[in-house]
Amino acid sequence: MKFSPDNLRSREEFLTPAFIDRLRQRDSAFDPFTLTADHPKAFRVGECQLVELGKRVSFDVLLFWKTDTESIQRSIKVDALRENGAWLIETVGIVKPD
16 A cells, blocks of 8 residues: 555554644655565564553564565564554654664
8 A cells, every 4th residue: 555645644543743743744655664665565563662661662573575596674663652542653764784
């Protein structure tokens, strides 16, 4: 599914207002949630880190692609914060290797 304003509207309840504003201003072929134009076949949530107790967390999401000839795995980092009793995505970024 290609990213569009309609897709963004359907996800707004899970995103911070600041992240929604940044997504509305972007001009890219990449999906802002997977950071790729080619959607993965599967994903799983990896390591989660408490940044600020009850207010902010950061976690890895592992993305998987598989074809007849190769398997690819990539990680993205998601930052979420708690606003009005709900956990909302604040940013999505690429995990930099150590």
